[in-house]
Amino acid sequence: MDKRIEIDQKIFQDAVKFYGTVFNIPPLASKIYAYLLFDFDKEGVTFDEFVDILSASKSSVSTNISLLLNAELIIDHNKMDERKRYFFINDQYKKIRFEKIVKKMHDELELFDELDRFKENQGYPKRCDEKIEEYKKLLNKNIKNIQESLNKL
Incomplete structure (x- = not known):
């Protein structure tokens, strides 16, 4: 699967380090959060995209998404006529x-x-x-x- 979101690797790595420290979250959760920062069009990122893009296991991605949802750092939405959940940065955070x-x-x-x-x-x-x-x-x-x-x- 091709990346839908274009990222700058240096900014991404800086964001991973910064938010991992600020939010006291594990590295994978920090990567998920940092990746969502680049979703400027607010289209959302699916679970399967995270698994593919971050080369992580489904259980690890699931665990870290749950952590981010519980911390209210991200939110999720289902689009009409789709079962997929799309994840976004919580602008209210x-x-x-x-x-x-x-x-x-x-x-x-x-x-x-x-x-x-x-x-x-x-x-x-x-x-x-x-x-x-x-x-x-x-x-x-x-x-x-x-x-x-x-x-x-």
């Missing part, structure tokens, strides 16, 4: 990714608040740790900036 980042920052701020309450309940004097307070300000500032950008997405 950028928003989902930053929402998760904001959630982690909120969680960290809550952890600091819980520690402060615990310290106070244990009778420790309330002291202001300037570095922690600056860090909390930075978290709040970044939450606000990211939220403003997310609202534009």
Whole structure:
């Protein structure tokens, strides 16, 4: 089967390495994701095409596609009158990714608040740790900036 999507090998390899690290996914999942980045026409790529193009076993491709679907990095669609599933980059993932980042920052701020309450309940004097307070300000500032950008997405 001929490749339907033209790729640049250097960009592809850079993307495989980058997304493998950023998303903490296995190499084959990273290759699938990186390959889909080159689907500029948004035609989608079928399971069989991945098996052929990536020279991987069906079970490996299946496992890694499932991982990407569960992580919401990719989505799938069935075209009318076809049984084949076509896979695409999830365009909403950028928003989902930053929402998760904001959630982690909120969680960290809550952890600091819980520690402060615990310290106070244990009778420790309330002291202001300037570095922690600056860090909390930075978290709040970044939450606000990211939220403003997310609202534009």
